[in-house]
Amino acid sequence: MVSYEGLEKLLKERRIRKTDLSAALGMSSRTIAKIGKGDKLSRRSLQRIADYLGVEPDYLMREVSDNRILQLLREEKEMKLSGGLYHELQVRMTYNSNHLEGSRLSEDQTRQIFETNTLDAGDGIPVDDVLETVHHFRAVDYVIDIAEDELTEDIIKQLHYILKHDTKDSTLGWFAVGDYKKRANVVGGRETSKPSEVRQHMKTLLEEYNARVKVTVEDIISLHAEFEYIHPFQDGNGRVGRLIALKECLRHNIIPFIIEDAKKNYYYRGLSEWRNEKGWLIDTCLDGQDMFVKLLDMLEIPH
DSSP: OOEEEHHHHHHHHTTHHHHHHHHTTOOOOOHHHHHHTTTTOOOHHHHHHHHHHOHHHHHOOEEEOOOOOHHHHHHHHHTTTTSHHHHHHHHHHHHHHHHHTTTTOHHHHHHHHHHHHHOOSSSOOOOOHHHHHHHHHHHHHHHHHHHTOOOOHHHEEEEEHHHTSSSSSGGTTTTOSOOSSSSSSSTEEEEOOHHHHHHHHHHHHHHHHHTTTOOOHHHHHHHHHHHHOOOOOSSHHHHHHHHHHHHHHHTOOOOOOOOOGGHHHHHHHHTTTTTTHHHHHHHHHHHHHHHHHHHHHHHHOOO
């Protein structure tokens, strides 16, 4: 669903009727009727109206989600609201997800970067830890923007690009930023999909997942686990996988889960044993969902 609050306001201020708009732009009455119904206009139609009114398209139309949490995140993101759900999601997910992968930034330092765009880091903080923190903030923004789109390989590759561009890895000729791995890799002694197999394994995984009529949190946890077993990128798979899980929870109106660094051993054990015993990873992720519920309660957000 979309809202044309900005467009309606402009038309009223300038005393332009929708029939006048239709005549001036040569647009069909059926297209103009979408405005009143809250249906989405094509990008081309919206751009033509925006050019005619002398404003940016984003001012005229904004998407309104039936998912209360997603809508709140979008509104707070647009407002740059401090101290709300968007703020806390960015800090807590970025800190925990990066720390799981070895980042040396503390939660306070992560919060400082998000809130002030500065860092009093002292000695010994790798530049890539700072870059990947900022990149993770941008990746969460991207997830919020495209949350309701069907999950595709292009979205997954874009998440990897956002996270890894401009890092030291991006200077390595064999490291494919925003694309699947060129070299085989092993995780915890476990073989992952070979580079020649990744494309087909990812295609099969997404086809099977997107074919589900009713997606549950267990389905999203399974998607995350199987993604990590494929391990499609040279590095950054854990962070990309957890961002995918966030996106899909928001897409399917499921309370997201954040894996805390303190639960690192349980999380990695759950991933390692996934194909033998699914309960360990499911329990760890549901514990992460409980953490998100506590955050909603603290902020007095209904769920």
